[in-house]
Amino acid sequence: MDDKECLVKVIEVGKKFSKDMKWSMIHGITDLGRLMFRQNLINNELRKEEFWAIRNISLELRRGDILSILGNNGCGKSTLMRLISGIYPLNEGRIEVKGRLSSLFAAKTGMHPHFTGRENIYVKAGMFGMSKEKLEKKIEWIIDFSELGDFIDAPYGTYSSGMQSRLGYSIAVASEPDIFIIDEGLSVGDAAFRIKCYENLVSLSENCGIIFITHNLGRIESLANKIIVMDRGKFIYSSNDIKKGVDYYLDNCTPLKNKIK
């Protein structure tokens, strides 16, 4: 599998955040000041009230990979996804991304409740960087895949959260990404649609690299072909054996499990 094209290369990446508002403001002003006076901004030390959200993270994603990242809330999964997506700047390391990347964080953002599903498709597809011509070709597929039927011309605000996530997923897939990041984007769809999405993901992965974040352990076992377990901003386990990875997560990151035992 490793001879397939490498799409994402994350090398020794670190990202720090402020945890105090006042100090965040002070660091922000200092950074802007240093920038204006052409001073160096790179500082691998923690400043007051800062912490490493993730550090020393390295990974590779190749075409055909369905990588699942497991970890408790706040362990840095979404931060890493935002770094790969180019939304946050990094403090350490290097990220190389090859090809078109689409990330689905929350299906709702960027959608407008008073506009119809169809109108929202145009806005959201634009955010994924789809051109008008490409969207015209794909719009029927999006409506069909999201199974919204006549509701596509009803205001988005009337949709259930499942319908919203169906539409969000369909638009993201229609953008034909080389790298597809799903950060809990499917957690609210109904069982039938989720299964349809998982099947779709498998067929998509033939031509694409997928990073998939969910807390649905059973689904990870049947879907992923690579697994990484994260804890407090670090990778603590990485393998192609999904079952072992899930067990490792359950044994090491779920203190409640031991108590229940």
Added chain:
Amino acid sequence: MLKQKVYTPEDYKHYRMFQNLKELVRNISEYKTLIKWLVVVGLTQQYKKSFFGVSWLFLSPIISIFLWVLLQSTGMFHPGDTKIPYVAYVFLSQSIWSFFISFYKSISETYTGRGAELLQNNFPHIVIVFEKIIIAMVNFGIPFLLSIIVLLYYKVSFSWTSLLFPIALIPLMCLGVALGLLFSVLKIVAIDFTTLFDNSLELIKFITPVVFATTVNNITLQTIMHYNPLTYLVNFPRSVLLNQGFPDVNLFLVCSLAAVIFLIFTYRFFTISSPIVFEKITL
């Protein structure tokens, strides 16, 4: 061949002025469909839940013009030395002033108002700025065309030079956009700067010939107006439109050039500094 992107902590060092401008053009052409849809959404969303719908874009200014005309008929204004009816003069001046302010206000909200969208979707932030520029233009254009009708009603004479008016407004727009870009970034870090500047806007309006004529009687005010670049950026387009010649044309050109240079630098500041402080919108 797939396009490759590389992110490193040193990214901010690699931006050159020319590269900045080249990237701007590329982003706009790549995301023009998104800009178009965001403009449609921005202009129409507030009227979606209304019976009259987008007609409000016209109805609102008609109502405000009607109110102005009503106020004029009560004779409550005692104008200074303006050669046209005071109500029309003030109406036009207010429109020019709000044209300038609308760019500043809406663009300075780029991150604080639309942060969630930008955190969840990776598209260039300048797209939101362009959306806001176009919306501000439309929001100015419609009431402006209607106010021209009022000016005609008050028998204000226009000439061919009046057609230069939209061009004469460009420097004022540049200044508004530049201030918006600057404060949008500062606002992510702390709102103090914007709050302070917002409060000073009333004062700035007072020292710019918006509701007064430039020939106001107070000497101190006249001196301040003389050194205020906004005086020329507001006064020149207004005079051009009202067929009152080209007052202080050299000063206007100098201030215009300064506004354009200021815009180029604030755009550069925006592109380089916003990624660095962007994450603070969550805090």
